[in-house]
Amino acid sequence: MSRFWSPLVTQLTPYVAGEQPRLPGLVKLNTNESPYGPAPEVLAAIAQANADALRLYPDPDAGELRRVIAAHHGVQPDQVFVGNGSDEVLAHAFHALFQHGLPVLMPDVSYSFYPVYCRLYGIPHEQVPVRADFGIDVRDYARPAGTVGGVVLANPNAPTGIALPLADIEALLHQHPDRVVLVDEAYVDFGGESAVSAVSLIGRHPNLLVVQTLSKSRGLAGLRVGYALGHADLIEGLARVKDSFNSYPLDRLAQAGAVASFQADAYFRQTCARVMQSRERLVAGLCSLGFDVLPSAANFVFATHPAHDAGALAQRLRAQAILVRHFKQPRIEPFLRISVGTDAECARLLDALGVLLAP
Numbered sequence: 398m399s400r401f402w403s404p405l406v407t408q409l410t411p412y413v414a415g416e417q418p419r420l421p422g423l424v425k426l427n428t429n430e431s432p433y434g435p436a437p438e439v440l441a442a443i444a445q446a447n448a449d450a451l452r453l454y455p456d457p458d459a460g461e462l463r464r465v466i467a468a469h470h471g472v473q474p475d476q477v478f479v480g481n482g483s484d485e486v487l488a489h490a491f492h493a494l495f496q497h498g499l500p501v502l503m504p505d506v507s508y509s510f511y512p513v514y515c516r517l518y519g520i521p522h523e524q525v526p527v528r529a530d531f532g533i534d535v536r537d538y539a540r541p542a543g544t545v546g547g548v549v550l551a552n553p554n555a556p557t558g559i560a561l562p563l564a565d566i567e568a569l570l571h572q573h574p575d576r577v578v579l580v581d582e583a584y585v586d587f588g589g590e591s592a593v594s595a596v597s598l599i600g601r602h603p604n605l606l607v608v609q610t611l612s613k614s615r616g617l618a619g620l621r622v623g624y625a626l627g628h629a630d631l632i633e634g635l636a637r638v639k640d641s642f643n644s645y646p647l648d649r650l651a652q653a654g655a656v657a658s659f660q661a662d663a664y665f666r667q668t669c670a671r672v673m674q675s676r677e678r679l680v681a682g683l684c685s686l687g688f689d690v691l692p693s694a695a696n697f698v699f700a701t702h703p704a705h706d707a708g709a710l711a712q713r714l715r716a717q718a719i720l721v722r723h724f725k726q727p728r729i730e731p732f733l734r735i736s737v738g739t740d741a742e743c744a745r746l747l748d749a750l751g752v753l754l755a756p
């Protein structure tokens with residue numbers, strides 16, 4: 398607290414990111430990063446950009462990157478907005494595209510940054526309870542016209558990993574034709590057939606904004622690149638906020654590396670497939686230790702053990718330099734969120750849990 402803070406800052410409850418400690422022999426399964434890192438071509442492109450021109454400002458509109466992203470998704474460049482991580486893109490979307498006087502609907506179990514943005518921008522929000530099995534029932538989002546400010550959800554959801562079928566996303570879009578429905582697809586590349594991107598719907602639904610990131614499936618959490626896809630009018634709204642905030646959110650290294658990532662498609666597909674295979678092995682291992690694991694379409698699993706306190710398990714794992722995430726929040730306190738690492742990392746986790754759970 399400081400008497401120099403604005404009244405708004407005094408009231409904020411900031412998001413708490415997962416820790417990034419330096420421990421010897423660390424097995425880091427707490428923030429859903431890729432265990433594989435970016436394609437070699439990405440590192441080469443960053444080195445090249447570095448040598449060239451860091452004394453110059455970057456392209457403020459990231460034109461080449463937006464063209465590459467548009468081509469990857471089969472949309473036009475004016476349907477693409479890029480930002481400094483999808484967290485920044487999400488923040489701009491809350492600012493630019495929700496009706497601020499009315500509550501924004503979101504699941505009660507979801508990415509905990511959403512209520513933080515609402516408080517930052519003074520937007521009321523309503524948390525809609527997920528079902529007892531932690532799935533989302535879109536019928537719970539039906540409201541009379543003109544009573545909500547927008548809808549936001551993650552698909553697959555975080556931290557549950559549960560995917561919502563495309564037909565349910567479309568139902569939400571029909572329920573709220575005059576409001577923006579924001580679908581945060583940070584994990585969609587790990588969904589296989591169970592989590593399908595809503596990008597195919599943006600041509601038919603001018604109220605749909607899809608947000609994706611290079612942080613998880615492209616192994617570039619440290620580069621900070623995220624993007625939104627939607628009708629050109631929504632993208633223009635985001636650009637108006639961006640250009641009233643920071644004209645150059647993506648530096649030259651980020652733009653060069655991100656372009657190269659989309660060009661290294663085979664590497665991207667292979668590493669996503671490896672993560673999905675490791676996920677199935679991790680789920681099987683956890684189940685054989687007595688955990689209940691929610692069906693995951695993401696690069697993490699959400700698991701609970703009927704006989705063990707999740708917070709205590711997380712602490713005892715940490716003492717062995719194995720990090721997993723535990724949220725001290727209603728409904729999800731009995732769960733651990735475990736990122737899918739390499740098979741060797743998952744094996745170390747399972748071995749440690751086997752010892753901790755032994756009678």
Ligand SMILES: *Cc1c(COP(=O)(O)O)cnc(C)c1O
Nearest residue numbers: 482483484508555583610612623
């Ligand atoms: C990780 C994550 C993000 C943020 O990703 P960045 O692009 O690294 O900012 C957004 N939404 C969800 C649901 C996430 O889990």
